Amino acid sequence: MFNAVFSVTLAEGANAEQYVADAKAAAEAVSPVFLADMVLEPPMPGGNFFCEVGFADQAAYEEAKGGEAWSALTALMNDSTSVANCEFIAFGEGTLTLQEKEKSTCHRVLFFSIRExxxxxxxxxxxxxxxxxxxxxxxxxxxxxxxxxxxxxTDEWAYAYECDFDEPMTFLGKYMSTPFHFLYIDKFFEPACGEWVANPNLCTPYLAQEKPFLASFE
Structure with a gap:
C-alpha cells in the first residue's frame, strides 16, 4: 500500500462543512480508498483537517498524479481562500503490522523529520x-x-508512523501512557536524551474511521 497524506489547517472563517464535502468528493475521484474529515478533539499538531488517499503501490500513485483528479485534489488542499497551511507526505510499504481487518474506529498518522x-x-x-x-x-x-x-x-518530512486504533481514547490514553512508550519511544523525540533523532516539529493528526485503513488492500 502506498499513501498520500494532506494535513491541513483551515483558514479562519473557512466553511469547514463545505470543505469536507468537497474534499471527500475530490479524494474519491482519485481513489476509492481514502479518509477525509476534520480531526478529532482535542486536536494534535498538524492542523484541523486530514485527508489520506491509498493506492495499491507506488506505480498506482505515480499514475494517479498524472490525472486531472489528482490536480483537483491538490489544488483544493492548497486553496488559499480556505487553507492556511498544508503539510503533505507520500510514503510506501514500510514495515506493516496487521492484526485487524474489520474493526477500528480511529486512524492516526505521525510524521516527522530527522535532526541533522x-x-x-x-x-x-x-x-x-x-x-x-x-x-x-x-x-x-x-x-x-x-x-x-x-x-x-514546513519541514523536510522523513518518516511516517501510521496506526489503526480500536477507539480514539486508546490513542489518547493507553498508547500515550503505556510504560513501553515512555521507556522505548519518547527518548527518540526528546532532545535531552542521548538517543534523540527526531526534530520537535511533529505532525500527528487523528480522526474517526469505520474500518482499519491499513487493511484496505489486504
Whole structure:
C-alpha cells in the first residue's frame, strides 16, 4: 500500500462543512480508498483537517498524479481562500503490522523529520521499537513505519508512523501512557536524551474511521 497524506489547517472563517464535502468528493475521484474529515478533539499538531488517499503501490500513485483528479485534489488542499497551511507526505510499504481487518474506529498518522547529525543506527532502533508497539498497547490494532518519499510544507518530512486504533481514547490514553512508550519511544523525540533523532516539529493528526485503513488492500 502506498499513501498520500494532506494535513491541513483551515483558514479562519473557512466553511469547514463545505470543505469536507468537497474534499471527500475530490479524494474519491482519485481513489476509492481514502479518509477525509476534520480531526478529532482535542486536536494534535498538524492542523484541523486530514485527508489520506491509498493506492495499491507506488506505480498506482505515480499514475494517479498524472490525472486531472489528482490536480483537483491538490489544488483544493492548497486553496488559499480556505487553507492556511498544508503539510503533505507520500510514503510506501514500510514495515506493516496487521492484526485487524474489520474493526477500528480511529486512524492516526505521525510524521516527522530527522535532526541533522542523527545516528542512523538510532533511527533503525527507533523503527524497531515503534513497529513493536502493537504488542504492548491493547487496542493498537495495526501500524506501519515507512520512509517518506515525497513531501512539502514546513519541514523536510522523513518518516511516517501510521496506526489503526480500536477507539480514539486508546490513542489518547493507553498508547500515550503505556510504560513501553515512555521507556522505548519518547527518548527518540526528546532532545535531552542521548538517543534523540527526531526534530520537535511533529505532525500527528487523528480522526474517526469505520474500518482499519491499513487493511484496505489486504
Amino acid at each position: 547529525g542523527a545516528d542512523p543506527a538510532m533511527v533503525e532502533k527507533m523503527e524497531a521499537h515503534m513497529n513493536d508497539m502493537c504488542a504492548h498497547v491493547p487496542g493498537l490494532r495495526n501500524c506501519k513505519f515507512a520512509p517518506v518519499v515525497e513531501s512539502s510544507g
